[in-house]
Amino acid sequence: MPPVRFSASQVCVAAACPRILYFDAARARADNAARPAVTRIWRPGDDTVAAGALFHAAADAFHREHRRLFAAKELAALLTSNVNRDALATALLNAFYWECVDREALAAKDGEQQRAFMDVLRNYTTELADVLAHALGSGRPPAEVLDELFADTRRRVDVTFPVGPAGEPVHVTGVLDYVFHDWRSGRDRVLDYKLLPPAAADKFQVGIYALMHHVQHGTQPSAGVLYLHPRRELHELSWDEVRGSRATVFNLLASMREWVKFDESTGRGLKPPGSPDVCSRCRWRHECSRRLGPVNEGTRLTHWTDASADPVRLEVRPPVEDPAPAPLPGGLWLGQVNPGIPATVPLTALPTHVAVVGAAGSGKTWLAKAVAEEAVLAGVAVLAIDPQGDLVQFLRPADPAKLQPAEIERASRFRQTADVRILTPGTDHGTRVSLNPLKLSAGSGEDADDLLATTAAHLVTLAKATGEVESQKTFVFQLLRALTRGPARELTLGEVATALRDPTAAGLDDPDRFVKKAERERLARQLNNLEHGPAARLFTGGQPLDLGRLATPPVEGRVPLSVVYLNALADDAEKQGFVAALAVEVYRWMIASGGSAGRPRLLFYLDEARDYLPAGTAQPPAKKPLLRLFAQGRKYGVACLVCTQSPRSVDYNVFSNCSTKLIGRLESAQDVDRVREWFAPQGPPPGWLGGRVGAAPGSFVGRWPGQPSDTDGVGFQSRKLLTAHEGAWAPDRVATEVAAAK
Numbered sequence: 001m002p003p004v005r006f007s008a009s010q011v012c013v014a015a016a017c018p019r020i021l022y023f024d025a026a027r028a029r030a031d032n033a034a035r036p037a038v039t040r041i042w043r044p045g046d047d048t049v050a051a052g053a054l055f056h057a058a059a060d061a062f063h064r065e066h067r068r069l070f071a072a073k074e075l076a077a078l079l080t081s082n083v084n085r086d087a088l089a090t091a092l093l094n095a096f097y098w099e100c101v102d103r104e105a106l107a108a109k110d111g112e113q114q115r116a117f118m119d120v121l122r123n124y125t126t127e128l129a130d131v132l133a134h135a136l137g138s139g140r141p142p143a144e145v146l147d148e149l150f151a152d153t154r155r156r157v158d159v160t161f162p163v164g165p166a167g168e169p170v171h172v173t174g175v176l177d178y179v180f181h182d183w184r185s186g187r188d189r190v191l192d193y194k195l196l197p198p199a200a201a202d203k204f205q206v207g208i209y210a211l212m213h214h215v216q217h218g219t220q221p222s223a224g225v226l227y228l229h230p231r232r233e234l235h236e237l238s239w240d241e242v243r244g245s246r247a248t249v250f251n252l253l254a255s256m257r258e259w260v261k262f263d264e265s266t267g268r269g270l271k272p273p274g275s276p277d278v279c280s281r282c283r284w285r286h287e288c289s290r291r292l293g294p295v296n297e298g299t300r301l302t303h304w305t306d307a308s309a310d311p312v313r314l315e316v317r318p319p320v321e322d323p324a325p326a327p328l329p330g331g332l333w334l335g336q337v338n339p340g341i342p343a344t345v346p347l348t349a350l351p352t353h354v355a356v357v358g359a360a361g362s363g364k365t366w367l368a369k370a371v372a373e374e375a376v377l378a379g380v381a382v383l384a385i386d387p388q389g390d391l392v393q394f395l396r397p398a399d400p401a402k403l404q405p406a407e408i409e410r411a412s413r414f415r416q417t418a419d420v421r422i423l424t425p426g427t428d429h430g431t432r433v434s435l436n437p438l439k440l441s442a443g444s445g446e447d448a449d450d451l452l453a454t455t456a457a458h459l460v461t462l463a464k465a466t467g468e469v470e471s472q473k474t475f476v477f478q479l480l481r482a483l484t485r486g487p488a489r490e491l492t493l494g495e496v497a498t499a500l501r502d503p504t505a506a507g508l509d510d511p512d513r514f515v516k517k518a519e520r521e522r523l524a525r526q527l528n529n530l531e532h533g534p535a536a537r538l539f540t541g542g543q544p545l546d547l548g549r550l551a552t553p554p555v556e557g558r559v560p561l562s563v564v565y566l567n568a569l570a571d572d573a574e575k576q577g578f579v580a581a582l583a584v585e586v587y588r589w590m591i592a593s594g595g596s597a598g599r600p601r602l603l604f605y606l607d608e609a610r611d612y613l614p615a616g617t618a619q620p621p622a623k624k625p626l627l628r629l630f631a632q633g634r635k636y637g638v639a640c641l642v643c644t645q646s647p648r649s650v651d652y653n654v655f656s657n658c659s660t661k662l663i664g665r666l667e668s669a670q671d672v673d674r675v676r677e678w679f680a681p682q683g684p685p686p687g688w689l690g691g692r693v694g695a696a697p698g699s700f701v702g703r704w705p706g707q708p709s710d711t712d713g714v715g716f717q718s719r720k721l722l723t724a725h726e727g728a729w730a731p732d733r734v735a736t737e738v739a740a741a742k
């Protein structure tokens with residue numbers, strides 16, 4: 001029987017109020033989210049201190065970097081058996097503050113919050129100095145003491161409890177704040193930090209963590225909640241007390257298994273009871289009674305007693321870890337938090353755009369390719385712009401020898417699903433595509449005018465017009481409007497050029513009002529040159545660029561994955577021209593074909609945004625149409641995926657408006673600063689950003705809509721790709737691979 005899975009945060013929420021657990025789970029089901037977003041129960045004081053995330057990120061950095069920090073002169077000199085505790089506390093405070101705290105994020109908080117945060121740091125480092133001095137005083141070698149204090153890798157707990165009435169399993173995962181061997185008590189100790197005044201639920205929560213830690217590692221730990229603000233206070237549970245709570249914990253877990261399955265429409269199942277004490281601080285209070293009846297209605301399972309919760313039960317082992325876990329339904333599986341724990345972004349996050357950022361060699365393109373593969377598996381067509389030759393490799397399956405059995409099965413499903421098409425503008429290395437004729441049918445009204453205005457601006461830019469450029473754009477817009485009046489039709493560049501020379505014949509009276517005759521003539525000549533001059537190969541031969549065709553599956557069950565390979569084009573001007581035209585065509589298609597927000601129908605993937613969406617006032621031809629696509633796409637179910645290795649070189653608005661941000665290794669503090677700014681529209685920037693400098697290849701941390709609160713700041717490793725990823729393919733290699741794939 002498969003276990004029902006919960007995070008430790010869900011267990012804590014259920015302990016506070018079972019109905020919150022239920023409402024979170026019901027909402028996740030309705031949103032088709034991979035995991036529920038856990039409702040936070042606010043406490044008085046939350047908003048005044050509000051620095052918990054900052055503190056926890058700094059504490060994580062301290063643990064991660066402890067070897068380097070203790071090798072520094074000031075701290076290294078204090079690692080002696082007769083160390084002065086006050087001096088040690090001061091040195092720890094300095095190292096912690098200067099090396100681990102995101103000081104810029106701290107500076108953004110108000111004065112009271114900053115003072116509170118410094119109190120927390122002092123309390124924390126004083127406690128740390130106390131434990132450390134005690135351990136050093138026992139005469140143990142400093143390196144051993146430091147490793148036992150800071151390098152414990154047993155912080156993740158991942159345990160199955162067979163607690164249902166017939167032994168039905170419940171699986172719980174979570175990450176402990178801190179676990180270490182405390183020489184003062186001679187025991188392993190699980191410690192939870194709180195930056196708020198004490199509450200009874202905190203002890204219960206850390207008791208659950210300690211119980212889980214024992215089940216997984218056999219440690220029999222004591223447990224403690226260390227309150228760091230407003231004053232330092234330690235609330236403890238002995239191992240006997242932890243063990244004595246197991247019947248309560250087992251009954252809670254068994255009930256949770258049933259509560260999340262309750263059907264509120266029929267009333268079938270175990271109805272969760274409410275907790276009136278919490279209601280005034282609960283976000284569900286306006287719908288709670290309407291949906292589930294009076295708060296005192298509901299039932300708990302109580303089949304466990306102290307006697308029946310036999311210690312044998314505590315010897316349950318965690319399940320064998322699956323190194324390639326199956327992704328949760330409805331999610332994009334991007335990697336693994338730990339072996340057996342998938343990192344999954346809900347499909348519902350895709351339409352509000354995805355940004356992937358990471359320095360060269362960070363695995364940014366790798367992860368973005370995983371997003372595209374997942375989109376295809378979820379039935380979303382992909383249109384990818386490949387400036388280098390990395391994305392054309394979707395054509396080749398990954399080497400099965402490098403995949404595990406579950407991944408081989410997934411790779412095979414990808415091959416059966418993806419209809420990979422390689423488009424090569426202006427050349428025959430793949431399927432040749434041409435920008436001529438122009439497709440201009442987009443219905444009527446504001447959207448249609450928008451498309452004509454975008455196309456007009458694009459044509460004037462392509463023609464490298466001089467003189468009164470804005471007037472020429474307005475004139476071409478009027479002309480296109482006149483030419484497309486009546487039934488939908490396509491226009492060749494030649495027809496537009498002819499109409500420019502004789503606007504009256506196209507139905508446009510008094511053309512001199514807009515643009516002088518000489519300028520119209522020059523523009524017409526320049527448009528003609530596009531068809532017959534040096535750039536002609538972009539406008540002649542091959543299939544006309546048609547998104548309708550690119551987004552349509554060849555047969556039911558297949559999903560188009562079209563890659564536009566730019567590397568065979570002669571220069572940047574041609575690449576810019578083509579990407580601009582492509583963005584205009586996507587825009588035309590999405591308006592003409594309708595579509596709606598919600599489930600995406602196309603993922604538009606731009607692998608390196610720097611050249612097309614540069615920062616500041618630079619306006620290469622593709623920038624405006626791409627910005628328009630970003631602004632309007634979500635309304636029509638067109639999701640965008642953008643990547644960059646240079647966060648300071650790309651347009652701020654595009655990246656800040658991507659609601660899913662996946663951050664790999666960053667090069668410098670300046671890059672961190674820029675990425676921090678991208679988070680501003682969604683709220684305070686995450687405290688973990690500073691830790692991204694120097695991160696390992698393939699390691700990412702992200703934020704996305706519907707993310708469970710307990711995974712914020714938790715890193716993951718990209719999953720293996722289902723398709724090839726090697727050095728960039730040159731045009732001849734593309735031609736060979738395309739021929740071989742036929």
Ligand code: SF4
Pocket residue numbers: 017018019020023273274275276278279280282283284285286288289295
């Ligand atoms: S309103 Fe009260 S009973 Fe209902 S979910 Fe919230 S805390 Fe629980």
